[in-house]
Amino acid sequence: MLIAGHATQEGTARFRDRFRERLPGHVREAQGLWLSSIGAGTYLGEPDERYDKLYAAAITYAVESGVNVIDSAVNYRHQRSERAIGRALRDLVEKNQIDRSELYLSTKGGFLTFDSDAPEDPSSYFYEQVIGAGLARPEDIAAECHVMAPAYLKKQIEVSRKNLGVETIDLYYVHNPETQLGRVRREEFYGRLKDAFVTLEEAVTQGKIRAYGAATWNAFRVGGDSGESISLAEVMRVAEEAGGKEHHFQAIQLPFNFAMPEALVKPTQLMDGRNVPLLRAASGLDLMVFASASLLQGQLSEGLPPEITRHFPRLKTDAQRALQFVRSTPGITCALVGMSQTRHVEENLGAAAVPPLSLEEYQAVFSG
Numbered sequence: 001m002l003i004a005g006h007a008t009q010e011g012t013a014r015f016r017d018r019f020r021e022r023l024p025g026h027v028r029e030a031q032g033l034w035l036s037s038i039g040a041g042t043y044l045g046e047p048d049e050r051y052d053k054l055y056a057a058a059i060t061y062a063v064e065s066g067v068n069v070i071d072s073a074v075n076y077r078h079q080r081s082e083r084a085i086g087r088a089l090r091d092l093v094e095k096n097q098i099d100r101s102e103l104y105l106s107t108k109g110g111f112l113t114f115d116s117d118a119p120e121d122p123s124s125y126f127y128e129q130v131i132g133a134g135l136a137r138p139e140d141i142a143a144e145c146h147v148m149a150p151a152y153l154k155k156q157i158e159v160s161r162k163n164l165g166v167e168t169i170d171l172y173y174v175h176n177p178e179t180q181l182g183r184v185r186r187e188e189f190y191g192r193l194k195d196a197f198v199t200l201e202e203a204v205t206q207g208k209i210r211a212y213g214a215a216t217w218n219a220f221r222v223g224g225d226s227g228e229s230i231s232l233a234e235v236m237r238v239a240e241e242a243g244g245k246e247h248h249f250q251a252i253q254l255p256f257n258f259a260m261p262e263a264l265v266k267p268t269q270l271m272d273g274r275n276v277p278l279l280r281a282a283s284g285l286d287l288m289v290f291a292s293a294s295l296l297q298g299q300l301s302e303g304l305p306p307e308i309t310r311h312f313p314r315l316k317t318d319a320q321r322a323l324q325f326v327r328s329t330p331g332i333t334c335a336l337v338g339m340s341q342t343r344h345v346e347e348n349l350g351a352a353a354v355p356p357l358s359l360e361e362y363q364a365v366f367s368g
Contacts, residue, residue, distance in 0.1 A: 011101025
């Protein structure tokens with residue numbers, strides 16, 4: 001049986017109050033909900049039983065320790081990450097350690113995925129599961145791995161609901177839609193995106209998801225001269241065409257960290273006749289922004305130069321300093337970081353024990 005409910009203002013405020021003193025400034029308000037400034041990511045790790053158990057234990061520990069934002073994707077570890085989250089949530093709810101209304105769950109659909117294990121013949125498997133099943137046409141598949149056709153997204157939403165064990169997913173992303181730009185022209189791309197958004201609006205009406213967004217890698221970081229760039233203004237236009245002025249496109253996800261600061265500093269988006277950075281454009285549109293790769297897959301967890309570390313005297317590790325930078329950035333709703341082990345959770349939340357940087361302290365980081 002799927003767990004009923006979704007994140008609510010009352011539930012997430014209750015979660016906030018539980019950690020207010022121990023983690024000051026950690027749980028913050030966004031679109032009427034109270035969300036942890038550090039969220040649990042589930043991308044890395046082998047698709048095996050060992051990592052299944054590690055992730056389930058880490059998610060449980062994270063929720064108990066002050067994380068109520070959990071992010072995944074149906075293709076992460078061949079669906080096994082979603083299933084590990086599902087097991088952890090079921091145990092937490094059954095033991096009355098958490099209420100569904102206190103947690104904010106996001107996942108993604110768009111990439112082709114195996115089911116737990118890689119088949120001997122991936123091409124035949126995908127043809128049977130996708131083309132043969134009528135979920136997409138061959139021309140819908142980009143880069144031999146990406147589909148955002150309506151029937152395919154509908155199916156993936158059902159798969160994710162079952163994997164996570166919940167009736168309603170709080171935020172459902174179209175995963176790296178820019179992948180389609182390698183196959184189709186921009187006019188057709190935005191047409192495909194509109195079809196996807198219509199599908200997601202229907203899923204909202206049906207109570208299967210609460211909101212949707214776009215999780216990207218290059219789309220919003222690169223300039224308009226790049227073949228992978230996507231206009232946020234155009235995305236919002238498409239969302240309004242799909243769902244009217246009260247559409248449910250509410251969030252974007254993109255990499256942001258010390259090594260990839262483009263969302264803050266590179267003017268990639270046209271807004272009111274001016275080119276501005278993504279974070280400024282998103283703020284003007286009242287969108288939540290979730291930072292992926294906050295530690296750049298662990299590459300920023302050690303070795304930061306002294307001119308950076310001196311700005312974080314109360315933190316013990318470079319991983320904590322890198323997270324503090326991301327979660328202190330104006331316009332960032334939550335810094336997502338992989339948490340496949342309980343020791344990762346403990347270290348990461350060490351950053352949350354210290355209040356986020358003030359604007360003056362944050363600006364000083366850039367002055368060297």
